[in-house]
Amino acid sequence: MSLEGMLIVSAVLFSIGLYGTLARSNVIAVLMSLEIMFNAINIALVAMAKFVAPQSLQISLSSVLTGHVFVIFIITVAAAEIALGLGIILAMYRNNESVELTQADILQH
Amino acid sequence: MFVADVIFWLLSLTAIIAALGVVLVRDLFRSVLLLAVVFICVGGFFVLMSAEFLAVVQILIYVGAISILFVFAIMLTRDVRRGNSPNKLQIPAVFISTLVLAALVVVAIGTEWNKIPAEDKSVVDMVQINAITAMTKEDLLDVDKTLSESNEEPVGLADLLIGKFVLPFEAVSLLLLATLIGGLALARRQEGG
Numbered sequence: 325m326s327l328e329g330m331l332i333v334s335a336v337l338f339s340i341g342l343y344g345t346l347a348r349s350n351v352i353a354v355l356m357s358l359e360i361m362f363n364a365i366n367i368a369l370v371a372m373a374k375f376v377a378p379q380s381l382q383i384s385l386s387s388v389l390t391g392h393v394f395v396i397f398i399i400t401v402a403a404a405e406i407a408l409g410l411g412i413i414l415a416m417y418r419n420n421e422s423v424e425l426t427q428a429d430i431l432q433h
Numbered sequence: 434m435f436v437a438d439v440i441f442w443l444l445s446l447t448a449i450i451a452a453l454g455v456v457l458v459r460d461l462f463r464s465v466l467l468l469a470v471v472f473i474c475v476g477g478f479f480v481l482m483s484a485e486f487l488a489v490v491q492i493l494i495y496v497g498a499i500s501i502l503f504v505f506a507i508m509l510t511r512d513v514r515r516g517n518s519p520n521k522l523q524i525p526a527v528f529i530s531t532l533v534l535a536a537l538v539v540v541a542i543g544t545e546w547n548k549i550p551a552e553d554k555s556v557v558d559m560v561q562i563n564a565i566t567a568m569t570k571e572d573l574l575d576v577d578k579t580l581s582e583s584n585e586e587p588v589g590l591a592d593l594l595i596g597k598f599v600l601p602f603e604a605v606s607l608l609l610l611a612t613l614i615g616g617l618a619l620a621r622r623q624e625g626g
Contacts, residue, residue, distance in 0.1 A: 325437045331537070334537075338533070339531070339537070340453055341452070342533055346530070347522055363472065367475060370478070370479055370487065373482075373561070374484075377547050381553070385560055388549075389590055392564060392590060393590065397601055402499075408612055411619035413506055413510065414509060415620075
């Protein structure tokens with residue numbers, strides 16, 4: 325377990341999430357891939373907080389917790405995003421009878 | 434450290450296979466279950482990196498709330514049988530994500546990280562493990578004299594959240610309020626339409 329190992333795992337998870345976001349046609353699957361990307365970023369942030377020395381380490385010891393604070397904010401924003409996203413999906417299904425991205429083209433016509 | 438390495442490899446293998454399953458499996462319900470596996474593995478990574486509080490938050494919010502929300506969304510939209518079909522962008526998507534992966538790996542390996550020196554490692558671990566209970570100066574002086582003496586007290590997550598990061602903290606509360614109102618507005622049935 326090293327910083328590089330953690331960052332590589334995070335990069336792999338991020339790319340898998342990116343692939344899923346680009347290549348799926350179901351909106352729920354796209355949202356799930358987005359969640360994988362969020363989690364990959366959280367892993368990278370916590371790894372940075374654990375292994376990399378912040379510049380202000382000598383002045384303020386609490387700066388080693390900055391990464392953790394960022395992760396808390398990201399989790400909050402992700403939860404809000406998912407709650408709204410699933411609401412939008414349900415509204416889309418009510419209007420469209422489908423959650424396929426290719427059929428969500430009302431604005432094109 | 435050997436045990437930590439073994440756990441790290443097991444967790445990363447499970448996480449990556451489960452994540453591949455999420456994006457490749459056709460049955461949406463199965464991919465939600467695999468997504469929960471990914472979340473639990475990420476929680477394991479947090480424990481491994483001495484971020485226990487974040488691991489608990491991860492299990493509570495992601496595994497407990499977000500996965501269940503996904504299950505509800507899938508059940509309510511009845512598109513499960515049609516499933517997780519890929520769209521026409523397969524090859525560009527593989528290309529772009531491979532490029533991003535290569536770039537990230539090159540940067541992760543090639544950068545000269547300013548790592549925490551070995552003599553400070555124990556006090557940093559101490560602060561991160563006790564992020565909730567907020568270490569006092571006396572506790573820290575027992576672990577590491579040089580680094581702790583110049584520091585202000587106390588050192589904890591809560592003090593950061595309502596001290597240095599109070600503005601983002603309030604902004605997030607506003608965001609949650611906006612999400613609440615937005616969710617209500619979306620879920621309400623429009624009259625006559």
